[in-house]
Amino acid sequence: MSNATNASTPSDGTAAGRTASDPTTPDFRAMGAELEAGLSGLRRELHQIPELEFDLTRTQARLLQALDGLPLEIHTREGSSSIIAVLRGGRPGPTVLLRGDMDALPVAEQTDEPFKSTNGRMHACAHDLHMSGMVGAAELLSRVRDDLAGSVLFMFQPAEEIAGGAAEMLSHGLLDAAGDQPVVAWGIHEMPYPLGTVHVRAGAQMASNCQLTATFTGLGGHGSAPHTAIDPVPAVLDLGQQLQNLVTREFSVFDPVVCTTTQLRAGEAINVIHDTAYLGATVRAVSPEATEHFARRGVEVARSVAATHRCTVDAEFKVNCPTTMNDPVAAQVVLDIATRLFGAERVVEMKHPVMASEDFSYVLEKVRGAFLFMGALYPGVDPATAPQLHSPLARYDDAVLGDQAALLAALAWSGALPE
Template identity: 50%
Template sequence: MHQDPELGLDLPRTQQRVLEALEGLGLRIQTGTGLSSVIAVLEGGRPGPTVLLRADMDGLPLQERTGLPFASRTGAMHACGHDLHTAALVGAARLLASQREELPGTVIFMFQPGEEGPGGAEPMIREGVLGVAGELPIAAYGIHVGRGPRGTFVTRAGTLMAGSANLRVRVHGAGGHGSQPVRAIDPVPPLLEIGTALQTMISREFSAADPVVASITQLEAGAAINVIPDSAALGASVRTLSPEATEHFGQLARRLAENIASAHGARAEVDWDIVYPVTVNDEQEERFAVAALRESFGAERVHESPQPLMGSEDFSHVLAQVPGCYVFLLCSPDVLPEGDLATNHSPEVLFDDAVLGDQAAALASLAHGRLLQAAQDDVRR
C-alpha cells in the first residue's frame, strides 16, 4: 500500500488489496456504490450489541522524500499513515475472527476512503455503514498514527480535534492599466486588508479558552504584471474547537470582507464551507478505552492529553452519531533525533511500522473488551 497510494474517494487498487486480505475470515462484505469503501461485518458466536472499528485508506498529493526502499514514486504519498491504519484494521479483523465463538456481539470494520478530502465518512454513513448490522453500534473506535515516542497512546475525553472549514473570499473590482489605478477599482488592496483583518478579528472576537486558527494558504490575482485585475481572491483553512466558534467565524468573516471591500468601492463574494465538525470523544468511552489500553500495554504507555489538537478528522461524523473514542498511537523511528522528526503531511515523515502488531491488538482489544463489558452489564441487570 505504501508504494501505491491513491487519492480521494476512488481507491480501486487499495480496495482490492483490502478485499484480498479479508478473504477466508468468514466476514460479510459490502463495498461502496459511490466510493471505494469496504464494510466487513463479523458476527460473534454469542448474541450481543455491535461495535464499530474504523480505518482511513487514502493518501496525499505529495512526492515522497523519505528515501525508503519502498517509497512511493507515483506523485502521491501515505504522509498521514493511512496505510498503517488500514493494515492494522485488517490485523484486528484477523484477531477477532480467530476469537469469533467467544465474541458476544458483532463488529463492523469500516475501511474508508477520502479522509484527506473530500470526506468519506459522510458518504459511508449515507450508504448505511452504521446500520449494516441491523442496529446502531454502541461504540466506535479508531487509532491514528503520529509523530512521537514509538508505542505511546494518547487521547483525551471531550474535544480531541478541531473542526475544519474553508474560507474563500473573492473581491470584485474593475480592471485597468497598471500605471493608472485611479481609473480602476483595484481589488488587491482590499483583499490584502481583509487577510490582515482576519487575524486581528480572531484575537478580538474569540476567547483564548476557545481558540481559533486561520491560515491563509491561497492568494490569486492577475496574470499580467502591468494589468490591474478585475478580481482577486484568497483561501484560508480555519480550525475551531466548538460549533459555536465555527458558526461565529463564518458570520464575522462575511461581514468583515463585505465591509472592507465596500469601503474600497469593490464587492466581496464570501464562501464559508464547513468541512469536518469538531471531533469529540465520549467521556465514558474514553475512560473505557484508556483503562483497556493500560491493561493491555501498561499505564506508562497510555497518556491523556491536557488539550485538544488543531488538526481535523472526519471520523467526527461517526462520533456525532455513535459514542466512541479516537486515539493516537505515536510511532516515530527511534534512530532519529527529536529535532529531525518530520510531522504528518510532510513529504519526509517517517512512521515505524513495527507498531502494527500493537495497533491491531489495540483495536481488537477495544472491540472485544467493549462487547464483554456490555454482556457483563446485561447480566448485572
C-alpha cells in the same frame, strides 16, 4: 451493498460486551505480536500502491485478499472503493464500529525506505498502517469469535484526505450494515510520537476543517492611475489582516481558532489593476460554537472590507468536516484499556487538541466513541524534529502494528460504554 461472505450466529443486541478487566478477556497483545510480521508485510505492499480519494481499486483488491478466509460478511458497493466487513460474535451483544482510512496523498515520496512509493503519490499520513492494523484486529477478533459478545463493524473508508469519505459511507447505510446500529465507534491514527504510545483526551481531539473564500470585484485600470480604478487588491490585503484581528479579539484563548490565509490571487500582468482579487483561508476550531461564530463573522467582515474599498464581494464559509469530539466516557475507556495492555508509561492523556482535522468526526456525531493517536516513530527519532504528517519525508515504524491491532481488538471486545 453486495454480500460476498456470510458468517453465522448473528447477535441480537441484548447484552453489552465484556469489559477489559474481565479475566476471560483474551491476551490480545500477545496475539497481536504473533501477527506483527505479516501485518508489516501487508503495510509495505499497501505503501507501494498509494491511490487517491475515492479511486482505490488496487488498494481495495489487496485488502479484500487480506480479509479473505476470515468469518466476515463483506459488503462492497459498485462505484465505490469502500469496504464494510461485519464479524458476528458467538454471544449476544451490541455492535461496535472500528474504522481505518484508505487513501493516500498527491505527494512524491522522498524517503529512503526500501518499500517507498514511486508513482508520485504517498501514504504520508500513515493510512497504510491504519488499514493494516484493521486487518490485524479482524483476524484477532475472528480467532475469539465464539466468545465475542455482539458484532464488530469494520469500516474501511476512502477519501479521508478530502474529508468526503465518511459522509459518503454514512449516506449509503454504513450504520445499518450489521443490522443493529453501532453503540460505540473507535478510530486510531498513527502520529510522529514515540513508538507505541497512546494519546487521547475527552472532548475535542481534533479541530474542525473549514474554509473562508472571498472574491472581491472592483474596476480595472492602468497601474499608473489607481485613482481612476477601483483596486480589489487592497481589499484582499485588508481582509487578511482583519481576519487575524477577528481571531484575537472575538475568540477566547481557551476555545482556540486558527485562521491561516493560504491563497492570494489577482491578475498576471504587473502593470494592470485587475477587476478581481481572491483570498482563501483555512479555519480550524475546537468547538461547534466557535466554528459557527467564525462562519457568521468571517463573512460579515469580508463584506465590511468590501464596502470600505468600494468593491463588491462574494464571500463563502464552508465546513469540510466538524470538530472531532470524543465522548468523555469513551476517552476514559481508551486510557484504561491502553494502560492495561501497555502500561501507564505508554499512555498520555492529552492536555490540548490537535488543530488538524479528521472526517471520522462525522461518525462521532452519530455514534458515541473516541478517536485516538498511536506513536509510530522509529526508535531514536526526536518527535520535535521528525517530519510531520503529509511530509514527503514522513517515515513510520510498522513495528507498532501488533499493538495497534491488539488495542483495536480490545476496544471492540469491551462492547458498550459503561454507564
